[in-house]
Amino acid sequence: MQVTVVGAGVSGLSTGIRLLENGFNVKIMAEEISPNTVSDTAAAWWYPFLAEPIEKTNRWASETFNELLNLKNQTKIEFITMRLGREYLMKKCDPPGWSLELPHFRILQPDEIVQDYSFGWEIEAPVIEMNLYMPWLLSRFEELGGTLELRKFKSLEDVPGDLIVNCCGIGATKLCNDDTVIPVRGQVIYIEQDPGFGRFDQQPDTLTYTIPRRDVTVLGGTAQKGDWDENIRNEDTEYILKKCEALWPELDRSKIVGTAVGLRPSRYEIRLEKELISDKTIVHNYGHGGAGVTLSWGCADEVVKLLKNQ
């Protein structure tokens, strides 16, 4: 069966690969490809952030965790590394549901909590270097026989074929007239300094992170709802650095080597469902907020299930 996937971000490419592995013929059609998608700016730490509904995202996150580990250990992809990260919280709370599935999760000791926080946990999770992972996804897709065409659509009715998977991210505001999709602007800084372990405060209002990769550490962040500005803002750079310095006082500003901005495709819940438009079956897979990488393989598998049950 022939499927057209709209979008070549992490959602479109992972879905395209899974469809090919399950015997479908796949063409991806997208306005932009790597390095010009939102996915290319993802930090990218495995962590379910700004994505709903929890019952489903916990499952998709856990499935993706296992696949990323598999890619690291079996396929020997060196740009996925396992790193320790500590999440700091203002108040004590129950461990998140997804933590039950993790090989390493522990509550921090009082002397491990940084100033102004009172609780926290440590996990070990995949860090994905998107500058290398996105081209790898694309070449894997083509190796399996998938084809790619650059094209922008005004309407899903214009997309060729009867079976369509819609992975258009923030593009859904126009392509699907979906006004529940809202950009949540994220700015990041790259620094050539390793903090040892990642430090996190992932509450949207105080969002702070230091994500160690092999080449750089990614410093964040901002979560500015409804903000479409894709320019770097100096005041945001300063705001991010101040927050990161509070969690990581050794941060050395002279080692900063770059910055980036992306618009997270936020929605009250991920839209992963089938819709019939005229004679076309569309499976939507968009609205992954701050967790598109974290949920990518779980969502891709769900799309395959929906298309197989046609």
Ligand SMILES: Cc1cc2nc3c(=O)[nH]c(=O)nc-3n(C[C@H](O)[C@H](O)[C@H](O)COP(=O)(O)OP(=O)(O)OC[C@H]3O[C@@H](n4cnc5c(N)ncnc54)[C@H](O)[C@@H]3O)c2cc1C
């Ligand atoms: C600063 C920042 C940090 C982040 N950190 C993390 C992290 O640590 N972990 C994590 O899991 N996630 C993270 N995210 C979130 C993650 O980047 C997104 O959830 C994810 O990239 C969404 O992927 P996508 O494939 O759905 O969308 P996109 O990457 O935006 O891809 C959409 C695709 O659809 C195409 N398209 C759109 N409209 C049309 C149209 N009309 N016609 C044709 N093609 C169209 C686009 O050209 C593109 O190819 C971060 C995001 C930001 C901005």
